[in-house]
Amino acid sequence: MSDTTEANIQVRIQPHDFDAGIEIAALTDSRFDIGAVVTFSGLCRDENGSLSALELEHYPGMAEAEIIRIAEKACQRWPLSHLLVIHRFGKIAPGENIVLVVACSSHRQAAFDGASYLMDFLKTRAPFWKKEHLKDGSSGEWVSAKDADDEALKRWE
Amino acid sequence: MSDTTEANIQVRIQPHDFDAGIEIAALTDSRFDIGAVVTFSGLCRDENGSLSALELEHYPGMAEAEIIRIAEKACQRWPLSHLLVIHRFGKIAPGENIVLVVACSSHRQAAFDGASYLMDFLKTRAPFWKKEHLKDGSSGEWVSAKDADDEALKRWE
Amino acid sequence: MKVLYFSWIRERLGMDEEELTLPSEIKTVGEFLAWQKNRGEEFEAVLEFPDVVRVAVDHEHRDHDETIGDAREIALFPPMTGG
Amino acid sequence: MKVLYFSWIRERLGMDEEELTLPSEIKTVGEFLAWQKNRGEEFEAVLEFPDVVRVAVDHEHRDHDETIGDAREIALFPPMTGG
Numbered sequence: 001m002s003d004t005t006e007a008n009i010q011v012r013i014q015p016h017d018f019d020a021g022i023e024i025a026a027l028t029d030s031r032f033d034i035g036a037v038v039t040f041s042g043l044c045r046d047e048n049g050s051l052s053a054l055e056l057e058h059y060p061g062m063a064e065a066e067i068i069r070i071a072e073k074a075c076q077r078w079p080l081s082h083l084l085v086i087h088r089f090g091k092i093a094p095g096e097n098i099v100l101v102v103a104c105s106s107h108r109q110a111a112f113d114g115a116s117y118l119m120d121f122l123k124t125r126a127p128f129w130k131k132e133h134l135k136d137g138s139s140g141e142w143v144s145a146k147d148a149d150d151e152a153l154k155r156w157e
Numbered sequence: 158m159s160d161t162t163e164a165n166i167q168v169r170i171q172p173h174d175f176d177a178g179i180e181i182a183a184l185t186d187s188r189f190d191i192g193a194v195v196t197f198s199g200l201c202r203d204e205n206g207s208l209s210a211l212e213l214e215h216y217p218g219m220a221e222a223e224i225i226r227i228a229e230k231a232c233q234r235w236p237l238s239h240l241l242v243i244h245r246f247g248k249i250a251p252g253e254n255i256v257l258v259v260a261c262s263s264h265r266q267a268a269f270d271g272a273s274y275l276m277d278f279l280k281t282r283a284p285f286w287k288k289e290h291l292k293d294g295s296s297g298e299w300v301s302a303k304d305a306d307d308e309a310l311k312r313w314e
Numbered sequence: 315m316k317v318l319y320f321s322w323i324r325e326r327l328g329m330d331e332e333e334l335t336l337p338s339e340i341k342t343v344g345e346f347l348a349w350q351k352n353r354g355e356e357f358e359a360v361l362e363f364p365d366v367v368r369v370a371v372d373h374e375h376r377d378h379d380e381t382i383g384d385a386r387e388i389a390l391f392p393p394m395t396g397g
Numbered sequence: 398m399k400v401l402y403f404s405w406i407r408e409r410l411g412m413d414e415e416e417l418t419l420p421s422e423i424k425t426v427g428e429f430l431a432w433q434k435n436r437g438e439e440f441e442a443v444l445e446f447p448d449v450v451r452v453a454v455d456h457e458h459r460d461h462d463e464t465i466g467d468a469r470e471i472a473l474f475p476p477m478t479g480g
Contacts (some may be wrong), residue, residue: 019180024198028172032203032251038272041181041194042480049189056479059403059472062456063479087479094189099480106202108276109309115195115443119480123456127472128479142405145476146282154265199397213396216320216389219373220396244396256397276397282375284389285396286321290402299322302393 008082009071013063015090018100027082027104034081036108036139038115046094052133054143056098059127063087069094070121073106074103077117078110087128117156123149165239166228170220172247175257177220178228182311184239184261191238193265195272197258205252209290210248211300213255216284227278231260234274235267274313280306315366320391323367336382343369344378346388360390368393403474419465426452427461429471443480445470451476465478 020039028034044054071083092098096155099122103114124145132140177196185191201211228240239261249255256279261269281302289297320330340346347369351361361367369376382388388392401414423429430452434444444450452459457458460466 019178020181020196021176024177028198028200028252030252031207032201033202034252035198035202037198037200039177039194039196039198040265040269041185041196042265043185043191043194044189045192047263048187057403057404058479059456059474060451061451062472065456066458095185095187106204108197108199109273112197112273116266119265123480124477125404126479127477129475130478131404134277139419142475144477145478155454214321216318216370216373216391216394219370219372219389222373223375278395283396284320284391284394286392287395288321294329294397299392302395 009062009068009075009082010082010084011067011071011083012086013058013060013067014086014088017088017097020100020102023084023100023102027084027102029093031081033106034104034114035072035106036111038103038108038111040099040115040119041097042099043120044092044094044096044098045113050136051094051140052135052137055091055131055133056089057088057129058087058089059129062127063157066096066125066126067122070118071124073121074114078105078114079107080110080114081106083114083118085122087122089128091133097104120149120152120156121140124153165237166225166232167239167241168221168224168228169241169243170215170217170224170243171243174245174254175243177257177259179258180241180243184241184251184259188238190263191261192263193261193268194239195260195265195268197256197272197276198254199256199265199276201249201251201253201255207291207293208251209292209294209296210250211255212248212288212290213244213246214286214288215244215246219284224275224279227275227282230278231271231274233249235262235271237262237267237271238266239276240271242279244279244283277306277309277313281310315385316387318387318389320358322392323390327358329332341381343376343380343382344372346382347378347390350390366392374396398468399470401470401472406443406473407476409443424464425461426454426463426465428458429465430461430473433473449475456469 051137086100101115103111106109130143134140241259243257258272260268262268287300291297317334324330347364348387407413430447454468
């Protein structure tokens, strides 16, 4: 891992919200070598209307470390000038942001692949767990891991 | 093409800039069914420092129509709840935004694929042409189409 | 029929649009381009390699072997470089 | 050695961390889990299906057949559901 590569990775684990536009601007302002920026925003869904909030638990220290490891692999695989990951923890209401990935590159396919790779590995390897809180005041279930998320990793082999 | 699908496509051809964060918020506010938002921002690059601006010429009427056709195909292929495309025209300085795609879905892979498909076809089929204006005051070349952009379409066959 | 020109085709022809009445024997895009090529030096230069010229009929891409039909608007332009 | 518990493992055990001194014969993650399972009813329930329990040693994922080494911190948690 070169210093240059490491310098371009930013990982933030935080309770507060983020703004994708502000993050894109911060990464691209006064730069003339970035032709493509791909962002992924993951939001809290509630399709049947029963959810009051998701509570995101994380493993402090390891969450940052694991996402940095995933980001370093992405930067080794594709020519990314920046890779930013923000993951929230705590209670998150339906419709609110959970995670943001911003991948910058001179070329669009690298930016798409870098962001998509990062999300696939973050889903299955970053130490976060979601618990449902329901509108009726009860504490719902811990969200189960999806086989489809493990499956998604295979395309990067 | 169902009415529902068409209602979720927005295409804007405009000279002024855009803000990805504001566009994401407008599409996702008060919605609880969107779990994934992927944006692609294309920026004006100037790696050797000689460019004053790119001038984007377009074919009014056809530019909108062609991008809508591409977006409709994307919405038929993936379950996208929204697909927004903004493409600027006129003079655009290095580091400025040229194009924005925002794809919303309940699932992340559909959002990634929809945005990537849209950009691949927009590059080769939407009637826009870029001319370089150089810092020395001279009018540079019209940017040539890239074979790599035609190649990129093959993975969607 | 309105004929539009874009990018370096517009610049070399020195016009962005004109009104044309096509001879009735012209049915396809390719026939239209061949006819255009005979309209003078600039047209001949622009259409020296007709394969690189893209054509839209009423805002839709058309291949050179496709028919024009009763088009209201035809546009000639080089390969696109947007995005 | 600090041992951390997360998610429903933390809830069922009723604690988020503890200090443990492991018997010297425990070398692998799997051996550690087998030893933990004998520490009482709650541990037995949590480790009924040890394959679903993920383990990190000093902030890095470890498979059950890997060694623990001289770890400062071990964490037990269910499959992750972030993002």
